[in-house]
Amino acid sequence: MRSELERVLLTAIAVVSAAPAQNVTVPASMQGVEGGGGTNIPFGSSLACRYQCIYDAGELPWVGPRVITGISLRADNNTPGTTMPAKGFLEVSLLMSTTYRSAATASDTFAENYGTDATWVVQNMLMQLPAQPAVLVGPRPANIPFPFAVPWAYGLTPASTTLPPPSNLLIEIWIHSQPSGAYRMDNLGSCTAPTSTFGNVGPACAVPVTAPAVPTPVALTTDVSMQAGSGFAWHVEHAPPSVPFLVALSLSNTGNLLGIPGLPLPVPLFDPANPSTLPPLLAALQWPAPDCWLNIDPATTLGGLSDAAGLGSVSGTLPPGSQYVGTTIHAQAIVLAPTANPLRLITSLGRSSTVCGPLDVARIHQFYSATTSPPPPPPATGTVQYGVGMIFEVQ
Helix, strand or coil, X not given: CHHHHHHXXXXXXHHHXXXXXXXXXXXXXXXXXXXXXXXXXXXXXXXXXXXXEEECHHHCCCCCCEEEEEEEECECCCCCCCCECCEEEEEEEEEEEEECXXXXXXXXXXXXXXXXXXXXXXXXXXXXXXXXCCCCCCCCCCCEEEEXXXXXXXXCHHHCCCCCCCCEEEEEEEEEECXXXXXXXXXXXXXXXXXXXXXXXXXXXXXXXXXXXXXXXXXXXXXXXXXXXXXXXXXXXXXXXXXXXEEEEECCCCCEHHHCCCCECCEECCECCECCXXXXXXXXXXXXXXXXXXCCCCCEXXXXXXXXXXXXXXXXXXXCCHHHCCCEEXXXXXXXXXXXXXXXEEECCEEEEECCECCCEXXXXXXXXXXXXXXXXXXXXXXXXXXXXXXXXXX
């Protein structure tokens, strides 16, 4: 009896405290920001769909208990100035739950992600996805409403159990049926990685060409998006044809080469006072490379081979986890060039790229056919995708 009284009391307190709350966007960082990854999942098909999203607590725009009376989804606006026709009618249900699963540990079995307070707040509702007018700047309004039959309280599980406070939010949508037709939702997806160049390279650090042509130093470029848990590539241009190259990587572009105090970065592979020789501390190289510099102290390298046009790429997979967002990786190309200088190596400017995502959100979904009679049960498992999920407002 006591725990039930506590639950009622805390629910009442939460309702009162939530009364003046305004609509807020989930994830919090997407307030007024387009998601960048529009998708036809789950509404752009004629199939039924089971669709679940997990949001880690750090992505929520509130702290502590909150009573939720409905949510509203945002349609995609990755192509500003375009319209989207309405789609209907759909039969949908919606479940809300806290969960001790995180986005990174989401199970492909839907039910394994539920918390003890999993509640169907919308059941077999017929709805129409509204037509979307052209919006020239920013995201569309969150105008696809899911009003709850009864309010649902986030964060009250400890009032009736001995479990620790819930940390993460789960939303599941069952589309029991929908007509054919595309309908794209605003969705977390790719992000643009901040980049910069650093260090030195001179005009002589290039593949020789016949005058009056001007030699072009090796260039190092990168993919546009850099997300934790995803692949990322570095691209070499203006290399000699069909030669090996290295892309050196480091988490810093400062300090000393090999920890030697007399070799602060960037380090010339020649003696600036006499380019035809090496500085004393690099005498072990035996031959100089005029105008070429080491702009980082390599922690590791990736190897590749240029093609007939002098182009090449190498790639790697970044470790998953939002703790890596904001980490900057510094890189430099070192290319074999037998005719360029006595050292037979040329180098590029340094290139820095910063991990820009993803957020701590996960999507689990599975389409299925529900046209038989009686319709089959929804699938028990789906495909898990980290850093992907719908963007919505909470009422």
